[in-house]
Amino acid sequence: MMENILIHTENRDEINLLKEIAKKMGFKAExxxxxxxxxxxxxxxxxxxKGIESLSFSEAxxxxxxxxxxx
Numbered sequence: 001m002m003e004n005i006l007i008h009t010e011n012r013d014e015i016n017l018l019k020e021i022a023k024k025m026g027f028k029a030e031x032x033x034x035x036x037x038x039x040x041x042x043x044x045x046x047x048x049x050k051g052i053e054s055l056s057f058s059e060a061x062x063x064x065x066x067x068x069x070x071x
Contacts, residue, residue, distance in 0.1 A: 006032075015031055019031065041064060041067050042064055044067070045060065045063055045064045045067065046060075049063070
């Protein structure tokens with residue numbers, strides 16, 4: 001099973017340094033785009049609400065926007 005780590009920073013130099021360190025350690029590393037992060041947040045919201053049959057589209061969007069990681 002592959003495990004992952006997410007590190008949040010807004011400093012591009014830090015991102016590039018972390019990516020370089022990961023590569024030197026033999027790990028695969030990639031920088032996620034805003035779209036990638038939104039997709040992950042949406043997938044998480046869908047998974048958490050899988051059993052809710054009556055969830056409306058607007059409720060789903062409201063919930064997604066409330067997630068800290070989606071902001």
